[in-house]
Amino acid sequence: MCPIASGAALQQTDAELMSRVQAGEHLALGELYDRFATRALRVALAVCRDSESAHDAVQDAFVSMWTSRASYHPTRGSVVAWAMSIVRHRAIHLARLRAVVARREGGTGGLERQPGPEDLPSDFAARAKEKELAQLLVRLPPAQLQVIQLGFFDGLTHQEIAQRLALPPGTVKGRMRLGLTKLRSELDTP
Numbered sequence: 001m002c003p004i005a006s007g008a009a010l011q012q013t014d015a016e017l018m019s020r021v022q023a024g025e026h027l028a029l030g031e032l033y034d035r036f037a038t039r040a041l042r043v044a045l046a047v048c049r050d051s052e053s054a055h056d057a058v059q060d061a062f063v064s065m066w067t068s069r070a071s072y073h074p075t076r077g078s079v080v081a082w083a084m085s086i087v088r089h090r091a092i093h094l095a096r097l098r099a100v101v102a103r104r105e106g107g108t109g110g111l112e113r114q115p116g117p118e119d120l121p122s123d124f125a126a127r128a129k130e131k132e133l134a135q136l137l138v139r140l141p142p143a144q145l146q147v148i149q150l151g152f153f154d155g156l157t158h159q160e161i162a163q164r165l166a167l168p169p170g171t172v173k174g175r176m177r178l179g180l181t182k183l184r185s186e187l188d189t190p
Contacts (some may be wrong), residue, residue: 014079022069029066034078040087047091057125064090136186143163144179147172186189 013021014035020028040061044054064086072082137145150156150164158176162169 015074018069018072018074018079021066022072026066029062029069032065032079032083033062036083039080039155039160040084043084043087044091047088048095048157053094054091056093058087061087061090062093136183138185140179140182144175144182147175148183150180151176175180 003186012031014032017028017032021032025131037058040058043056044057044061045051048054048057061083065083068086072079076082137148140148146165147161150161151158156164158172160174161167165172
């Protein structure tokens with residue numbers, strides 16, 4: 001691709017690129033892939049829990065985006081939301097499929113990984129920690145809670161959070177640091 005074309009592509013919005021994809025331009029899909037691939041991989045990894053499956057899910061998702069490009073309607077949401085939804089659904093499908101295959105091939109191998117009675121106290125302890133963390137999160141100031149939720153639960157980078165909230169990246173990092181420090185100190189106190 002020539003430098004002038006790639007510079008123009010960087011200035012195009014996601015919606016403009018998607019219009020080009022819907023018009024049948026393969027290069028526009030490649031440009032969307034370049035924009036979304038890192039985020040898509042994070043979404044797929046969160047579901048699949050292994051790199052190979054996550055990469056396969058992302059590839060399948062982008063193929064699906066191409067074949068179902070006519071199904072995108074801007075009135076239903078942003079291009080990135082549509083794309084990440086497809087990635088997530090592909091990752092779930094692939095993870096379920098691979099789990100079924102593993103069970104068939106492994107026979108009772110999954111039983112060995114099931115928690116035994118001696119593991120139940122650790123499971124209760126983990127659930128108690130999750131509940132405690134949820135209670136601590138709601139006690140954070142709204143600005144700190146918002147950046148932590150976007151960063152850890154939605155998988156956004158500091159830069160993406162800054163863009164979404166129209167804040168300087170330093171402000172986002174500061175709020176994140178303050179919120180995490182408060183959570184850490186609360187979790188560390190007996």
